[in-house]
Amino acid sequence: MLRGFKNFLMRGDVIVVAIGLIVALAFSTLIKAFTDYVINPIIARAQGGVSPGLGWQLGRPGNNATYLNIGAFISALIYFLIFMAVVYFLIVVPYKRTQARRGLSVFGDPQPARTCPACLSEDVPKAATKCRYCGSTLA
Template sequence: MLKEFQNFIARGNVMDMAVGIIVGAAFTAIVQSLVKDMINPIIALFTGGVDFSGWYYTLDGSTHASLAAAQEAGAPVFAIGSFVMAVINFLIIAFVVFLLVKLVNRLKEAAIAKEEAAVEEAAAPAGPTEVDLLMEIRDALKKG
């Protein structure tokens, strides 16, 4: 069983996946900072500084000064604003990831097109082949 586990870990796909997860976690921090520190202030500018995260409804009908106070008091809270902000953040993050994937795909396509052009250029004959030259000589001798 230990040998089987070693074979599993040693596969390239597992290592690639581990690197992807680590890079993804770092990328998530960057995108979250982009959303929180750069995009949300722009949204706040257009919505008049409304903070959606403060919208809540207590299911038992009690009133509290804020969402944090209601949660601290142990009231059953339906945090509408937190959900709305999570949806907005998700849409922004999904759009940023879409743009990055689109950029990477364009770069890959350009690299593939460049490779294909190089292969075609290398495959194209520089001039007539030996057989073509010999056939021309033969035809010229037949005419002459």
């Protein structure tokens, strides 16, 4: 039982995913700090005055619960875009290259598909002669 567990943990895919997760969390912290301490002050300055950020006060002045903070949303959007770019270029692209060297295709374009006339399933492969769902013969 423990040997099977050890073999599962030592598979290359599990290790790649674990390392990718650790790297992604580290970059997440770095990017969060960048948006909090660089992007947010720039966005808040765009509002001018003594405003807490880029946005509008909907209720009583000074009540943060009714402050519509567009700057925080823009900052979160920038954070997301930077984080996804880092994940793609530092994790996905090298993983695709590694798997291509092993002869495997990952994150590729989906195979062409057609619709089954009997059950109307839309993801039947073009080369299939029978529908995988209803078993009807395809022309």
